[in-house]
Amino acid sequence: MDSSQLDELSTYWMQQVTAxxxxxxxxxxxxxxxxxxxxxFIYWKLKFEGTSQPSPSATQGSEFVKVLSRPFGFQQASGLTINFPNGMTLDGLSDTNLDLACQLIKRLS
Structure with missing residues (x-):
């Protein structure tokens, strides 16, 4: 890719980020x-911000969320399943883990 193509591409994504x-x-x-x-979009947005990491305001107030691993051979209990637009799936939700699921969804959004 030559420099004029790169300039065009950069201009296009700058317009998208601005919009x-x-x-x-x-x-x-x-x-x-x-x-x-x-x-x-995220690649170019971060490139224009001059960082490869999210800005401090995007992570401000974040906390770790406890994630429990399942033992080998664990059978998934039935429950509610949430399919996110990005392809991620959160399944096995029930009244016993709903608070944790809500915290995780807030962090992902």
């Missing part, structure tokens, strides 16, 4: 609405 900021929409919603590939 997203003005829209007030969540990043995933904006990308879906404009047929953008989410991980490319």
């Amino acid at each position: 997203w900021k003005a829209s007030g929409l969540p990043q995933t919603t904006f990308c879906k609405k404009h047929d953008l590939i989410y991980h490319r």
